[in-house]
Amino acid sequence: MIRKTAAVWAGKATGALSRISGRGGGTTLPGDIARAIDPRILTKLSQDLTHGSIVITGTNGKTTTARMVTWLLEGAGHKVVSNRAGANLIFGATAAALNKAGPDGRLRADWGVFEIDEASLPKAVEEIKPKATLVLNLFRDQLDRYGELESIAKKIESALSALPSEQSTAILNADDPRVAEIGLGLTKAPLWYGLDDTSVAARELPHAADARTCPKCGASLNFEAVYVGHDGVYECPNHDFKRPTPSITASNIELDGFDSFSADIDKTRVEVPLGGLYNTYNVLAAFAAARTLGLEPAYIAERLKNFRAAFGRQERLEFRGRHLNLVLSKNPAGFNETVRTAVELAKGTCFVIGLNDRKADGTDVSWIWDVDFEHLKDKAKVVVPAGNRAHDMAVRLKYAEVPAQPPETDPGSALDSLIRATNEGDTAHLLCTYTAMLDLRAELVRRGWAKPYWET
Amino acid sequence: MTKTFTVGWLYPDLMNIYGDRGNILTLLKRAEWRGFEARLVELGRGATKQMDEVDIFFFGGGQDREQALVYEDLLEFKQPPLELAVGNGAMVLAVCGGYQLLGHYYQTAEGEKFPGIGMIDVRTEAGKKRFIGDVVIDTDIETLSPKTLVGFENHSGRTYLGPKARPLGKARLGYGNNGSDGMEGCLQGTVLGTYLHGSLLPKNPHLADYLIRNSLIRRGVDELSPLDDSVELAAHERILSRAQHH
Numbered sequence: 001m002i003r004k005t006a007a008v009w010a011g012k013a014t015g016a017l018s019r020i021s022g023r024g025g026g027t028t029l030p031g032d033i034a035r036a037i038d039p040r041i042l043t044k045l046s047q048d049l050t051h052g053s054i055v056i057t058g059t060n061g062k063t064t065t066a067r068m069v070t071w072l073l074e075g076a077g078h079k080v081v082s083n084r085a086g087a088n089l090i091f092g093a094t095a096a097a098l099n100k101a102g103p104d105g106r107l108r109a110d111w112g113v114f115e116i117d118e119a120s121l122p123k124a125v126e127e128i129k130p131k132a133t134l135v136l137n138l139f140r141d142q143l144d145r146y147g148e149l150e151s152i153a154k155k156i157e158s159a160l161s162a163l164p165s166e167q168s169t170a171i172l173n174a175d176d177p178r179v180a181e182i183g184l185g186l187t188k189a190p191l192w193y194g195l196d197d198t199s200v201a202a203r204e205l206p207h208a209a210d211a212r213t214c215p216k217c218g219a220s221l222n223f224e225a226v227y228v229g230h231d232g233v234y235e236c237p238n239h240d241f242k243r244p245t246p247s248i249t250a251s252n253i254e255l256d257g258f259d260s261f262s263a264d265i266d267k268t269r270v271e272v273p274l275g276g277l278y279n280t281y282n283v284l285a286a287f288a289a290a291r292t293l294g295l296e297p298a299y300i301a302e303r304l305k306n307f308r309a310a311f312g313r314q315e316r317l318e319f320r321g322r323h324l325n326l327v328l329s330k331n332p333a334g335f336n337e338t339v340r341t342a343v344e345l346a347k348g349t350c351f352v353i354g355l356n357d358r359k360a361d362g363t364d365v366s367w368i369w370d371v372d373f374e375h376l377k378d379k380a381k382v383v384v385p386a387g388n389r390a391h392d393m394a395v396r397l398k399y400a401e402v403p404a405q406p407p408e409t410d411p412g413s414a415l416d417s418l419i420r421a422t423n424e425g426d427t428a429h430l431l432c433t434y435t436a437m438l439d440l441r442a443e444l445v446r447r448g449w450a451k452p453y454w455e456t
Numbered sequence: 457m458t459k460t461f462t463v464g465w466l467y468p469d470l471m472n473i474y475g476d477r478g479n480i481l482t483l484l485k486r487a488e489w490r491g492f493e494a495r496l497v498e499l500g501r502g503a504t505k506q507m508d509e510v511d512i513f514f515f516g517g518g519q520d521r522e523q524a525l526v527y528e529d530l531l532e533f534k535q536p537p538l539e540l541a542v543g544n545g546a547m548v549l550a551v552c553g554g555y556q557l558l559g560h561y562y563q564t565a566e567g568e569k570f571p572g573i574g575m576i577d578v579r580t581e582a583g584k585k586r587f588i589g590d591v592v593i594d595t596d597i598e599t600l601s602p603k604t605l606v607g608f609e610n611h612s613g614r615t616y617l618g619p620k621a622r623p624l625g626k627a628r629l630g631y632g633n634n635g636s637d638g639m640e641g642c643l644q645g646t647v648l649g650t651y652l653h654g655s656l657l658p659k660n661p662h663l664a665d666y667l668i669r670n671s672l673i674r675r676g677v678d679e680l681s682p683l684d685d686s687v688e689l690a691a692h693e694r695i696l697s698r699a700q701h702h
Contacts, residue, residue: 218525366475391691395658
């Protein structure tokens with residue numbers, strides 16, 4: 001107990017110092033310090049929660065979905081601890097728990113909502129022992145960091161198998177073949193969710209699709225519908241494997257650009273101010289999670305009407321008379337969807353495409369060749385390639401035959417280039433990888449057009 | 457009459473892990489921009505026609521599961537027509553897993569050997585450490601200008617060249633074939649194997665043109681009209697200057 005209290009104090013002091021010194025939001029370092037003093041600190045703090053935890057993982061949508069689950073629980077009067085700022089490794093989760101712990105070292109909250117990186121999930125599940133684990137999707141992402149999709153899927157399956165089945169539920173996306181494979185290997189049946197509206201489906205798989213073979217016989221899967229990336233309605237031609245039937249679905253989906261969508265979920269009409277089909281998945285997942293945690297459909301639908309996305313995930317800012325729409329786009333599946341939403345639904349014509357190759361973005365940028373930037377051809381009037389790999393993006397755009405401005409590696413120069421090429425009143429979509437987004441945003445903060453992210 | 461130029465992509469659905477589409481697009485667009493009718497033939501699993509029409513074959517990398525599926529199909533359906541086409545002067549660009557599969561064998565950490573098709577005189581053994589990062593190589597291939605190639609590597613295989621294969625170049629930055637002899641890639645006849653992706657050809661337009669030019673000699677094309685490569689070479693230069701700061 002003394003060790004736990006000492007760990008909490010040391011961690012909290014680090015967080016406060018980090019914020020005061022202006023080095024950032026103190027979102028992970030406190031976790032690091034506290035874990036050094038007491039390696040079991042996260043398990044101990046998790047046990048203080050009066051109701052328990054939910055852990056959310058997947059390649060795309062973790063932050064938005066976790067924020068939504070938190071929003072729903074808080075609206076129902078629960079006190080929630082969550083790792084908000086995209087700090088999704090075990091240190092980030094620990095830091096978040098520390099932040100809500102009192103001077104006696106006890107965590108005073110009802111629920112823990114933790115978004116956890118796919119590769120950190122086994123450790124997080126082992127330490128947190130969540131009541132529910134939500135797996136959103138498994139797309140190709142940052143291969144240089146973790147090795148390949150296959151080994152991640154196996155790690156997640158073993159982590160879920162190790163949970164006591166009577167106390168824990170797996171909530172899985174039935175439309176994702178890799179996630180489905182995980183669920184079919186579990187002894188306790190998961191709660192499956194999926195889309196049920198072929199009118200919003202694409203006709204064929206995008207180039208980025210990456211889970212296309214049957215896990216049993218190796219045959220290429222047939223897709224009846226493709227929604228996002230390789231997520232859709234699929235079946236093995238030899239009938240060895242097919243999409244599990246989801247028990248909670250989204251149907252009659254109506255999309256309105258980046259602004260909003262509505263759909264029928266669990267016999268309830270849901271309207272959420274988030275755009276893009278990928279967000280329909282996030283909302284459906286959050287809905288399924290909230291139901292598992294005991295919330296009612298009518299309440300969920302009402303509360304989601306006023307949900308706001310996390311910083312940078314999708315954020316609107318004004319900048320010298322231009323309307324900026326910042327959308328995090330960090331891998332082929334995500335980028336394809338934001339490009340599709342920007343061009344087809346939001347009728348976008350002005351873009352900044354930010355590509356960085358720092359650790360958090362993935363140091364290998366070859367994936368940009370799997371994104372169908374060809375959709376911008378004849379649609380985009382202004383495209384500014386930005387980020388420390390802006391030159392790679394410029395080459396990518398050239399081979400997509402999309403005319404672009406010269407590459408700008410400096411965020412300030414990229415914004416200046418955008419100003420020169422656009423007029424007041426124009427809307428520009430800033431589609432960026434994680435740290436490229438932070439860089440552009442920091443420049444907007446420096447110029448007084450945005451608030452620092454830890455204040456949002 | 458418009459001349460055709462055909463790229464054959466071996467297993468586009470299974471062996472495409474490292475943005476390999478960039479190599480395909482670069483070959484097709486650079487031919488198209490010069491007035492060729494550029495065509496892509498996708499060579500998936502099963503019996504495949506049209507392999508005799510291909511000017512450049514591309515063979516990329518895959519994940520373990522996919523690579524195992526490809527291996528059997530390669531032996532059964534692709535090896536004879538591929539050898540025939542190469543004998544007739546078609547070029548081959550093989551990256552990562554494709555590079556390994558064209559060699560004599562791949563030996564796992566446990567010592568188990570998986571034979572390749574032996575088209576190039578290389579062998580590969582599993583290594584512990586994964587080689588990941590930017591690569592710059594200095595090449596002495598005649599007709600290539602600039603004399604550098606840039607890319608990104610991500611592999612745990614260690615590839616060793618036999619006497620019939622020559623290295624593509626010497627690694628100035630990165631590990632290359634095996635991390636011990638400092639060499640990267642191989643060139644043997646019309647077959648070029650390498651660990652570089654990124655994708656390889658978009659930032660190395662001179663290598664793309666080398667492949668296109670050599671594949672079209674047999675069709676009576678001996679000169680390619682010049683293109684404006686300033687965007688590609690700026691990206692190439694940027695990797696070179698980053699390499700100096702490593």
